[in-house]
Amino acid sequence: MEVPKSILDQVLPQAAAIWADIVSKYSPQKIEFVGTLLLQFLTFWLPSICYTLLDVVAPTFSQRHKIQPAPKQPTRREIARCFFVVLQNQLLASIIHLTLLSAASKAGLKSTYRIETSLPAPVEILRDVILSMLMREALFYYSHRLLHIPSLYVRIHKKHHRFTAPIALAAQFAHPIEHIFANTLPISLPPQLLGSHVVTFWVFLAYELVNTATVHSGYDFFCQKAKMHDLHHEKFNLNYGSLGLLDWVHGTDKLKKRRAE
Numbered sequence: 001m002e003v004p005k006s007i008l009d010q011v012l013p014q015a016a017a018i019w020a021d022i023v024s025k026y027s028p029q030k031i032e033f034v035g036t037l038l039l040q041f042l043t044f045w046l047p048s049i050c051y052t053l054l055d056v057v058a059p060t061f062s063q064r065h066k067i068q069p070a071p072k073q074p075t076r077r078e079i080a081r082c083f084f085v086v087l088q089n090q091l092l093a094s095i096i097h098l099t100l101l102s103a104a105s106k107a108g109l110k111s112t113y114r115i116e117t118s119l120p121a122p123v124e125i126l127r128d129v130i131l132s133m134l135m136r137e138a139l140f141y142y143s144h145r146l147l148h149i150p151s152l153y154v155r156i157h158k159k160h161h162r163f164t165a166p167i168a169l170a171a172q173f174a175h176p177i178e179h180i181f182a183n184t185l186p187i188s189l190p191p192q193l194l195g196s197h198v199v200t201f202w203v204f205l206a207y208e209l210v211n212t213a214t215v216h217s218g219y220d221f222f223c224q225k226a227k228m229h230d231l232h233h234e235k236f237n238l239n240y241g242s243l244g245l246l247d248w249v250h251g252t253d254k255l256k257k258r259r260a261e
């Protein structure tokens with residue numbers, strides 16, 4: 001008896017043909033830049049705006065699912081300011097990305113990630129994404145702890161902590177130095193070090209952007225995924241990491257005793 005073809009069997013050859021066509025038509029730099037920018041819109045701005053609009057479209061449902069009470073939530077004015085700061089940060093990151101790509105191109109180098117006519121195998125994507133997540137956990141945890149050193153906290157990280165009850169967009173509400181060194185590099189660097197395919201980088205980026213919007217959303221969705229980082233914004237001295245792995249190793253997964261008592 002013939003086994004019916006799965007949807008993946010039908011979709012993958014089509015995706016591979018479209019990808020080969022894109023690679024033959026555009027330069028690696030253009031593919032990397034436009035694809036990365038597109039993902040920022042689709043997997044950060046879009047979910048963040050949906051989370052934020054929930055309060056306007058379904059206020060009762062929104063309040064029922066907010067982790068912190070209504071009086072602690074930011075005002076519309078604060079949300080509008082957040083929007084413009086995030087826009088500035090994204091603009092800065094895009095200008096740096098474009099400058100680096102153009103410098104690399106002039107030096108005769110191709111894209112920062114692997115760009116070839118074939119797509120990466122699913123098992124390669126899975127391996128590189130898992131390794132990138134672990135590397136990002138280390139880069140983010142230690143840079144974030146560094147930012148909590150009093151002198152750096154006051155000058156740089158205090159801005160991100162302005163939202164003690166965060167919203168999705170506030171994930172990138174940060175000082176420009178923090179945005180580049182603690183937000184952007186821990187995500188862009190691991191796949192580069194691993195020599196990953198650009199599509200693998202995009203899968204990893206999409207996961208991290210949806211994740212950061214969700215953990216800052218202030219909602220208890222997806223089995224309370226936001227609770228850990230929400231508590232970091234509320235109490236400051238715990239849950240510095242993303243996966244929780246290094247918080248467990250360093251014992252920063254619990255409130256310090258003086259605060260618990």
Ligand SMILES: [Zn+2]
Pocket residue numbers: 160166170171216229233
């Ligand atoms: Zn945060």
Ligand SMILES: [Zn+2]
Pocket residue numbers: 144148157161232
């Ligand atoms: Zn912090």
